[in-house]
Amino acid sequence: MKIGFPRALFYFDFFPFWAGFFHHLNIEVVTSPPTNRQIMDLGLKNASDETCLPLKLLSGHIQALKAVDWVFLPRMVSVEAETYTCPKFLGIPESLLSSVPTGIPVLSVTLNWRKGQRLVLKDLQTMGETLGKSKIEIKQAFYEGQKWQEKFQKTRGAEWNFAPTNLEWPPEPERLKIALVGHSYLIQESYANLNLLKKLREKARVELVQHVDQIEIETNLLELRKKLFWSHSKQIYGAGNKFLADPEIDGIIYLTCFGCGTDSIVQELLSRKARQRHKPYMVITLDEHSGEAGLITRLEAFLDMIERRRVHEGYVSTHGERLDCNSNTL
Ligand code: SF4
Numbered sequence: 001m002k003i004g005f006p007r008a009l010f011y012f013d014f015f016p017f018w019a020g021f022f023h024h025l026n027i028e029v030v031t032s033p034p035t036n037r038q039i040m041d042l043g044l045k046n047a048s049d050e051t052c053l054p055l056k057l058l059s060g061h062i063q064a065l066k067a068v069d070w071v072f073l074p075r076m077v078s079v080e081a082e083t084y085t086c087p088k089f090l091g092i093p094e095s096l097l098s099s100v101p102t103g104i105p106v107l108s109v110t111l112n113w114r115k116g117q118r119l120v121l122k123d124l125q126t127m128g129e130t131l132g133k134s135k136i137e138i139k140q141a142f143y144e145g146q147k148w149q150e151k152f153q154k155t156r157g158a159e160w161n162f163a164p165t166n167l168e169w170p171p172e173p174e175r176l177k178i179a180l181v182g183h184s185y186l187i188q189e190s191y192a193n194l195n196l197l198k199k200l201r202e203k204a205r206v207e208l209v210q211h212v213d214q215i216e217i218e219t220n221l222l223e224l225r226k227k228l229f230w231s232h233s234k235q236i237y238g239a240g241n242k243f244l245a246d247p248e249i250d251g252i253i254y255l256t257c258f259g260c261g262t263d264s265i266v267q268e269l270l271s272r273k274a275r276q277r278h279k280p281y282m283v284i285t286l287d288e289h290s291g292e293a294g295l296i297t298r299l300e301a302f303l304d305m306i307e308r309r310r311v312h313e314g315y316v317s318t319h320g321e322r323l324d325c326n327s328n329t330l
Helices: 011-024 037-046 053-063 094-099 117-130 135-154 196-203 214-219 231-245 261-277 292-311 318-326
Strands: 002-005 028-031 070-072 075-078 110-112 176-182 204-208 251-257 281-286
Touching: 002 011, 011 028, 011 135, 037 053, 037 094, 053 094, 110 117, 117 135, 176 196, 176 231, 176 292, 196 204, 196 292, 214 231, 231 251, 231 261, 251 261, 251 292, 261 281, 281 292
Parallel strands: 002 028, 002 070, 075 110, 176 204, 176 251, 251 281
Antiparallel strands: none
C-alpha cells in the first residue's frame, strides 16, 4: 500500500511523525517532488485566489501525487496543549478536495492535542480501521512516530535536511549575524522563497526560529498581555523576541506571505519592538509573483545598511530619532 504525502505545509514540521507512524505499519510513504514551476502553476490554477501561498503550494503538491493508493491529508487542529493551528489548517482536507487527482481516495484524521493523548490515539485507531490495522498496531505505530518526531526536534531537522543548521559555516565573528523569522514552510520552501536562506547564508550567519528551544520561546512570550493561541505564531513571536534582545544579532528579516492572517498580527508586534530597540528589521512578503532580482536588491540593501551602521556605531540622527519614536512610518 502506498500513501501519498504532499511535500508542503505540515510536511516541514510533522513529516517525521507520520513517516515513523506509517513505517511501523509497513505502509510506504511517497512524497511529491520538491516544488517546481509546474507544481506551483497547478496550485495557482486550482486553489482559491484569496488563500495564502502555502495553501496554493499544497494544492499543487496534492495534484502532483501519482500512482498512490491514498492521498494523506490530516486535519491538524492542535499540536500542543492550549494552542490551535491556523484556521486554514483546520479547513483541510475539505478546502482542497478539488485538488485531489480523480480516483484516488483521501485518507484523513483529526489530530487534536487539546483533547489529550488518549483521544488522539483513539482518532488514529479509527483511521487505522480504514487501513485494516488493529488497535494495538496503531498504538505501537503512534509511539514509533513520536520517537521519530522527537529525534527530528532534538537534531533541529539536521538529519532530515529540512533546516540545515549553521554547522557548515565556521564561526566568523566578523560576518553579520541575521535572524530569519517566519513559518517553517516558507523558510524551508526554497523554490517559493527564491532560495532566500541560501542567499542569506552566503552573506551572513543565519539564526532560524526553528532552532530556538521551547523553553526560550515560552520565556519570551511571558510579556504578552494576551496569550497567542496559534502554535506557529507563538514560536515566531517567542523566537523573534529573543533575537531582538540578543546583542549578537545584527538584524532581523521577517519572511511572510501575502494573505497570511496570523502574520499580520505577529509581524506588526515584532516590528514595533524592533523600532523601540533600534534593531534593523525588514519584512519580505512572498507571493506567486515575487521576483529574484527584487529580492536580491532588498537583501543587499539591508545588509549594506547594517554594515554601515556598524561603522558609524552610535550615530543616530535627530531627525531619524524623532521619527522613530513617534511614527509607525519610517
Ligand atoms: S499561518 Fe498564514 S501562511 Fe500559514 S496556513 Fe495560515 S494563513 Fe497560510
